[in-house]
Amino acid sequence: MTAEPIPAGGDPHRMLAHVRHLTRRVRVAQRVTWLPLLVLALVTFAAIPFHRYGTQVLGCTVIPNGQVCEVRNTAAGVYWLVALALSYVAIAYGYLRAARARGLGGRVMPYVVTGIALAVLSSSGLLLIVHEGWGRAIAESPDPPNGLTLFLFRVVEVGSTIGMALLVLAWLERHLALLLFTVGYLAVVLVPLDFGWNAHWGGFTWGFLPTLLVRGGVLLLGGLGFALAQRPWRHR
Amino acid sequence: MSDPLDEPAPATHPATGLDDVVHQRVRLGILTIAHEARRVEFGFLRTQLELTGGNLSQHLGVLESAGLIEVEKGYAGRRARTWVTLTDAGQAALAEEIARLKQLIVRVETADGR
Numbered sequence: 001m002t003a004e005p006i007p008a009g010g011d012p013h014r015m016l017a018h019v020r021h022l023t024r025r026v027r028v029a030q031r032v033t034w035l036p037l038l039v040l041a042l043v044t045f046a047a048i049p050f051h052r053y054g055t056q057v058l059g060c061t062v063i064p065n066g067q068v069c070e071v072r073n074t075a076a077g078v079y080w081l082v083a084l085a086l087s088y089v090a091i092a093y094g095y096l097r098a099a100r101a102r103g104l105g106g107r108v109m110p111y112v113v114t115g116i117a118l119a120v121l122s123s124s125g126l127l128l129i130v131h132e133g134w135g136r137a138i139a140e141s142p143d144p145p146n147g148l149t150l151f152l153f154r155v156v157e158v159g160s161t162i163g164m165a166l167l168v169l170a171w172l173e174r175h176l177a178l179l180l181f182t183v184g185y186l187a188v189v190l191v192p193l194d195f196g197w198n199a200h201w202g203g204f205t206w207g208f209l210p211t212l213l214v215r216g217g218v219l220l221l222g223g224l225g226f227a228l229a230q231r232p233w234r235h236r
Numbered sequence: 237m238s239d240p241l242d243e244p245a246p247a248t249h250p251a252t253g254l255d256d257v258v259h260q261r262v263r264l265g266i267l268t269i270a271h272e273a274r275r276v277e278f279g280f281l282r283t284q285l286e287l288t289g290g291n292l293s294q295h296l297g298v299l300e301s302a303g304l305i306e307v308e309k310g311y312a313g314r315r316a317r318t319w320v321t322l323t324d325a326g327q328a329a330l331a332e333e334i335a336r337l338k339q340l341i342v343r344v345e346t347a348d349g350r
Contacts, residue, residue, distance in 0.1 A: 012337040012344070018261060019268045019334065025284060026272040100312075103277030 024174075030107060031173055031230060032098045036091045037223030040162055043083045044216035050079040051208045077123055080158045084119035088112045088165075107172055115165035125156035151190065159189040159215050177229070181222050188218055257302045258333045262287065262295050267330040270305060270322040278318035296320065304329050 054075025061070075088111075095108040154160060163186040170179040258264055265285050270276050282292050299305045304326035308319045322330070 012340040015259075015261065015264060016334070016337050016341070018265060022265050022268045022284060023272050026269055026276075029280075030273070099273075103280030105274030105276065107272075107274060 026104065027174055029102050030095075030099050030104055031175065032095050033169075033173070033175065033178055033230060034223045034227035035094045035098075036087075036111075036166070036169065037219050037226060039087050039091055039094075041216045041219035041223055043087050044159075044212055044219060046083065047076065047079055048209065048212055050076040051212065052206065054079075055205070077126060081119055081123045084158070084162075085116050088115040088119075091115075108169070111165060111169040111172055114168045115161070118161035118165055119158070122156050122158050122161045129153075129156075154190050157189070159211075160186065162219075163189055178226070181226075185215075185218050185222070188214060254336055255329060255333065257298060257304065258329045260295075262291075263299055264330075264333060266292075266295060266299060266320070267304065267322060267326055267333075270320050271327065271330055275319055275321050278320065281320065299326070302329075 051073065054073045056072050056074075058070040058072055092106075092108055092112040096106040099106040163182055166178065166182040166185065169175075170182055258267065262285055266281060269281060269284060273280075278289075278292065278296075281287075282289060285292065287295075296305065296307060300307050302325075304323055306321045306323055308321065310317055310319065
């Protein structure tokens, strides 16, 4: 045998540094960060027709400041559940295939399981809100909804579940850049900045569009950025 | 087989508990990569550890004989591929080695501080 055991004196630091170095190299080699971001961007853009043409107006009620209409969009709800489940399956397949081509196994399954579980929870939460009529109760209330209520609505939204699953991926990959990107994405999803979009984009007919375009755009730009950043590794 | 009662307790000095099979730079590297990757191909190990194929095979043989890894041969298209997976014993041995290395560092630093 050519390699002999390293004498114990003074070498534990070196051995542990060796372990950490190799661990990091494996994690970097396993990354295909652009894939989930691009897939989820496409899924977000593809949701536009479901949001536009799937909305049904169930009835309107006059309130002091105007009227409140009860709308339901089952098509979009079903779309998101099916599309996200299929996306995560595709992402898992892509990750494992890429890792295998590089001579490695994958570690993406916790991300995929989390993503699907959150998508199911989000859909269940939104169905519960519609079924119990909480959305209409808040809209018909003379007092505007408080910040916490609006925040909780945004947390159970599909955009937040995408972000929370990405946090799991950042942790799995020990990927600081992805963590920072995801925090930025979640800020876009959770912070109520609409620049008056809802008032000027036709309410429930096109009011959803800027939100989806911004979220999809952020994911798309992130995916392209990571694809460019990870490209040199593929040619090494 | 040695009598376990004759073996010094690990707490007295962690260096005495180091396993020669694992406490070796290349083999520790193989176990680390296999642990992190879940499953690793021969070519990736050879590149990352900067070894010749023959040298790597020898180390893999030592680890396989000790029951710390499983080696699986197959094909990807027409290319022959050898995949390495860590066994439960390998996981335990790696965790033990890292724990002992950390203990050694603490002891050395404590001794230096006196």
